[in-house]
Amino acid sequence: MQLPHRLLTIPNSVTEIGSSAFSGCSGFSKLVFNATNCGDFTSFSSSNPFVGFGGAELVIGNGVQHIPSYFLNGCTNFTGSLTIGNSVAEIGIQAFMGCSGFTGSLTIGNSVAEIGIQAFMGCSGFNKLVFNATNCDDFKLEYNFYSYPFSKNFTATEVVIGDNVQRIPANFLYGCTNFMGSLTIPESVATIGSSAFKNCSGFTAVRIPGTVTIIGNSAFGECTGLTKFISYGTTPASAEPYAFNNVPTDCPLYVPTGTSQTYQGASEWSGFSTIIERNLAVPEDVNSDNTVDINDVNEMLNCILERQSDNRDFADINSDDKVNVIDLNEVIEYILNH
Numbered sequence: 001m002q003l004p005h006r007l008l009t010i011p012n013s014v015t016e017i018g019s020s021a022f023s024g025c026s027g028f029s030k031l032v033f034n035a036t037n038c039g040d041f042t043s044f045s046s047s048n049p050f051v052g053f054g055g056a057e058l059v060i061g062n063g064v065q066h067i068p069s070y071f072l073n074g075c076t077n078f079t080g081s082l083t084i085g086n087s088v089a090e091i092g093i094q095a096f097m098g099c100s101g102f103t104g105s106l107t108i109g110n111s112v113a114e115i116g117i118q119a120f121m122g123c124s125g126f127n128k129l130v131f132n133a134t135n136c137d138d139f140k141l142e143y144n145f146y147s148y149p150f151s152k153n154f155t156a157t158e159v160v161i162g163d164n165v166q167r168i169p170a171n172f173l174y175g176c177t178n179f180m181g182s183l184t185i186p187e188s189v190a191t192i193g194s195s196a197f198k199n200c201s202g203f204t205a206v207r208i209p210g211t212v213t214i215i216g217n218s219a220f221g222e223c224t225g226l227t228k229f230i231s232y233g234t235t236p237a238s239a240e241p242y243a244f245n246n247v248p249t250d251c252p253l254y255v256p257t258g259t260s261q262t263y264q265g266a267s268e269w270s271g272f273s274t275i276i277e278r279n280l281a282v283p284e285d286v287n288s289d290n291t292v293d294i295n296d297v298n299e300m301l302n303c304i305l306e307r308q309s310d311n312r313d314f315a316d317i318n319s320d321d322k323v324n325v326i327d328l329n330e331v332i333e334y335i336l337n338h
């Protein structure tokens, strides 16, 4: 028999919680935080209101708009994944700093417009960041490089940028060297802020959709692990100085058919020494010969069976970082429907 949760609910009208208010209340197993606009906490670390609170699940209520500064600062007992819901507009400074007990995904809701300095610093248990904030403010440089919300000891390796995100804040993942694999910017994004992915040396591939019009200063600077950069725009996004600074010289830039000269003439993009045209408009055309047929199916099989293929980089049709039968099916579907 499972015992019921020993629950502490903070009601929605609470506007202030004092130092150490619930500290050491180790018998609780769940905190439901419904305070819509609670004031910032003034105490953190060992005098935080919830430090030493039980081995606990955290639920942030549907109406919460403000996560107080220092909210769970230093509270290592909270476990499981964490969802910042769609009602939340602001996450205070150092709100979850040192919350190393959380694991799995951290999801940032679509209305979050501001994330305070070091909000998730030291959250070393997450493996995935799902960022749905549509129009989040730029992350500010406070005193050093480690002041950004995710920049120190935030150890997730995968980032998913939601389909409604319009701008990637400046300094978004600056210095987060642990993120691996492909970075796919969704088609909702128009602006990539300055230094957004600077020093993200773990990424091996970047995909930029045609919707992006501005790539900020140093946005992909020092992304030294890149082996391919794919830009789907038939017009290159306006790239500010150092946008691709120190991207490896042997990292090819793939662009849509008929656009390589435009990219060669565009500032910053011209820094890529190898620009290769591909039929990017039709990803199912795996071998990029402008028709989708049995040869593309064979090419997909080669990739799945790990046989020699020149087109391996383009076999992940659905951009989920895996090449498998789902991608093969997409090619077959395309042939059947055209």
Ligand SMILES: [Ca+2]
Pocket (backbone or CB within 6 Å): 284, 285, 286, 287, 288, 289, 290, 291, 292, 293, 295, 296
């Ligand atoms: Ca083909």
Ligand SMILES: [Ca+2]
Pocket (backbone or CB within 6 Å): 315, 316, 317, 318, 319, 320, 321, 322, 323, 324, 326, 327
């Ligand atoms: Ca795939």
